[in-house]
Amino acid sequence: MVDISSPDGFSGNGFSGDTIFALATPQGRSAVQIIRISGPGSARILRKMTGAVPDPRQAHFTALRFDGDNSTVIDQALVLFFKTPASATGEDTAELHLHGSPVLGQMVMEWLETQPRMRLADRGEFTRRAFLNGKVNLDQAEGIADIIDADTIAQHQQAMRQLDGALSAKSESWRGAIIALSGQLEALIDFADEDLPQDVADHVASGIAAVLAEMEAELASSRQGLIQRDGVQVAIVGRPNAGKSTLLNHLIGDDRAIVSPEAGTTRDLVQVALDIDGVAVHLTDTAGIRFGADQGVGAVEEEGVKRALRAASDAHLVLMLIDGNDDDPADVFAQLRAELPADMADGPDLQPIITKADAITPGRVLPEWPLISVQTGLGMVELDQLIRRKLAELTPHDEAPVLTRQRHVSAVRDARDALDRAGAISLQDAPELLAEEFRLAAHALGRITGRVDVEDVLDHIFSSFCIGK
Ligand SMILES: Nc1nc2c(ncn2[C@@H]2O[C@H](COP(=O)(O)OP(=O)(O)OP(=O)(O)O)[C@@H](O)[C@H]2O)c(=O)[nH]1
Ligand SMILES: [Mg+2]
Numbered sequence: 001m002v003d004i005s006s007p008d009g010f011s012g013n014g015f016s017g018d019t020i021f022a023l024a025t026p027q028g029r030s031a032v033q034i035i036r037i038s039g040p041g042s043a044r045i046l047r048k049m050t051g052a053v054p055d056p057r058q059a060h061f062t063a064l065r066f067d068g069d070n071s072t073v074i075d076q077a078l079v080l081f082f083k084t085p086a087s088a089t090g091e092d093t094a095e096l097h098l099h100g101s102p103v104l105g106q107m108v109m110e111w112l113e114t115q116p117r118m119r120l121a122d123r124g125e126f127t128r129r130a131f132l133n134g135k136v137n138l139d140q141a142e143g144i145a146d147i148i149d150a151d152t153i154a155q156h157q158q159a160m161r162q163l164d165g166a167l168s169a170k171s172e173s174w175r176g177a178i179i180a181l182s183g184q185l186e187a188l189i190d191f192a193d194e195d196l197p198q199d200v201a202d203h204v205a206s207g208i209a210a211v212l213a214e215m216e217a218e219l220a221s222s223r224q225g226l227i228q229r230d231g232v233q234v235a236i237v238g239r240p241n242a243g244k245s246t247l248l249n250h251l252i253g254d255d256r257a258i259v260s261p262e263a264g265t266t267r268d269l270v271q272v273a274l275d276i277d278g279v280a281v282h283l284t285d286t287a288g289i290r291f292g293a294d295q296g297v298g299a300v301e302e303e304g305v306k307r308a309l310r311a312a313s314d315a316h317l318v319l320m321l322i323d324g325n326d327d328d329p330a331d332v333f334a335q336l337r338a339e340l341p342a343d344m345a346d347g348p349d350l351q352p353i354i355t356k357a358d359a360i361t362p363g364r365v366l367p368e369w370p371l372i373s374v375q376t377g378l379g380m381v382e383l384d385q386l387i388r389r390k391l392a393e394l395t396p397h398d399e400a401p402v403l404t405r406q407r408h409v410s411a412v413r414d415a416r417d418a419l420d421r422a423g424a425i426s427l428q429d430a431p432e433l434l435a436e437e438f439r440l441a442a443h444a445l446g447r448i449t450g451r452v453d454v455e456d457v458l459d460h461i462f463s464s465f466c467i468g469k
Contacts, residue, residue: 019045020121020129021112023105030100035108038126041117042092046081048115049096056083064096066111074107075099089126090133131450138450139167142405146229154278154395158228158404167402170218171448174211174415178445181207182438185431201427204434208423215416218402222409223346224394225401227316231273231280232394234387235311235348238321239332240264240288243355243374247321248272248285250374257285264288264297267304269311279391284311291335313341315348317390322352322369324360330367349390353383407448414444 019039025032037045043053051069054060059080063073078097087093098104112118122128127141136144143162150156161167184204236244240263248257248270257270270285287304312318320336322329333352340347354366357373370386372379403409422437 019115019118020125021109021118022121022126023109024095025100027102028100029102033098033100033105035096035098035105035112036126037094037096037112037118038087038089038091038121038129039117040092041115042094043081045112045115045118046079046094050079054079054081056081056086064098064108075104085133085135088135089129090135091129137165137168137448139171139408139448140165141450142407146404151231151273152275152278152280154228155280158225158400161400161402162404166400167404167408168449170214170402171412171445174215175442175445177207177211178415178419178438178442182435182442185427185435185438204427205423208419212416212419212423215412215419219409219412219416221396221401222403222412224396225404226406226409228279228395228401229404231282232317232391233282233284233311233315234317234319235284235286235308235315236319236321237286237289237308237312237336238355239294239323239326239336240290242288242321242323244288244321245270245285246374247319247355247372248283250380251283264290264301264304267300269307276391277388279395281391284315286311289336289339291339309339309341312348313344316394317387318348318350319387320350320352321355324354324356324364324366324371329354329369333367349394351386351390411444411447415441418444 017039019037019041021035021037024034024036046053048068049064049066050060050062054062057080059078061076061078064075064077064079065071065073075098077099080095080097082088082093084090084092096108098108109120113120124145127136127144130136131138131141140163143159143164146159147156147163150159181204184200184207236248238244241261245257245259245266249255249259252272252274254272256272258265264287266285266287268287272283274281274283286308287301289305289308290301320333322332322336326332329352337350352367352369354360354369354371355373356375357371357378358376359373360366370379370383372383374380403412418437418441422434422441425434425437427434
């Protein structure tokens with residue numbers, strides 16, 4: 001045990017401020033609960049509660065008290081101390097591993113609240129401090145959030161890759177390449193009034209092309225990355241009574257949605273989260289869509305249909321159910337499709353499915369679409385396989401995409417656009433315009449990791465240009 005006197009208000013890393021605390025484990029009764037403390041007052045709290053500060057990174061089993069040696073022991077606990085900067089947040093931090101009693105947790109939290117310059121942490125504040133202290137990049141901070149939020153193994157693996165820095169590494173390598181190309185531009189200044197050495201021009205052009213090709217490849221797989229993280233949206237749509245709610249209930253093995261022979265039973269969206277082969281799936285049952293002579297029965301159902309259409313256009317996969325006894329199934333499919341917005345970019349995969357196979361009038365000629373009966377089980381195994389195949393198509397298998405959020409995608413798009421423009425600029429005539437596009441591209445990529453010093457790196461290039469060039 002050593003007594004570490006860290007002065008209050010400053011923890012040695014340039015980040016002065018409150019000491020924050022929070023319960024790091026879920027609320028409720030458990031074997032152990034952990035209260036995490038971060039900030040300059042961490043050591044002081046440990047000293048107050050245990051009489052000393054344990055050696056950094058050494059678990060120490062000790063009695064906890066609020067008011068010094070002679071006061072009541074409130075728990076026998078494991079405590080840990082991490083000395084700045086070698087901690088998760090980069091600040092002095094402490095962990096109290098208490099017995100998992102809610103009332104004990106409450107008592108300790110209330111006591112901590114009364115201590116000077118101590119307060120309950122805001123949402124994400126520990127990770128925010130880790131970012132501000134340079135312990136993680138912005139994308140790694142997102143990876144931490146994604147690990148905690150992951151519902152499936154695939155999402156967990158994706159989040160781990162991000163925490164490991166797969167995205168940082170990629171965006172930093174592009175950024176490094178662009179900065180190196182900017183360096184090449186400096187050479188041009190020396191040749192301002194002479195002929196441009198062709199090899200410099202070639203080198204810059206091929207450098208731009210190489211980075212652009214990698215960016216385009218990542219952007220192309222980003223849809224899969226986003227789907228993996230956010231889950232695959234699957235909507236069940238069709239006319240009223242097509243058997244949508246029956247299918248949803250069957251697929252989830254639960255009686256979630258009301259089923260009835262009345263047309264127009266479902267009004268609200270019924271959403272269920274599923275894990276299919278490790279892929280997070282959000283399955284949505286919708287109100288039956290009416291068209292033509294089949295008119296709606298009022299404002300509520302109309303609103304339901306609006307929501308159904310929105311769910312369908314937001315989905316990655318739409319199961320379009322068509323009753324096998326409908327007059328003209330192919331026409332019903334065409335009409336349903338026509339109800340969806342025509343200009344859907346990256347529109348959903350529309351899969352027609354004929355339902356109620358058990359009740360179809362013998363001898364009917366039907367389109368060659370999957371045919372199911374939830375009642376008899378006909379075609380259900382094949383439907384299950386079909387859905388799994390579609391999910392596999394929508395989610396990544398081989399090369400794991402590194403762009404997993406819209407934020408990443410728009411940063412890379414901005415960088416790509418700047419490089420595209422750069423590619424069209426003549427080195428001979430306007431190296432300063434080219435340098436500006438490089439600066440924009442590097443800046444956009446810097447947004448991914450949360451880096452802000454991009455100007456510093458590129459400023460010297462601008463300072464070496466003369467005015468007017
Ligand atoms: N014979 C037969 N009847 C079915 C089958 N699937 C559903 N039904 C019946 O069809 C009727 C309508 O089923 P729902 O699942 O409520 O249909 P829906 O498409 O959700 O209807 P709305 O919510 O009104 O749009 C119910 O009486 C179901 O029992 C099937 O495979 N065979
Ligand atoms: Mg329904």
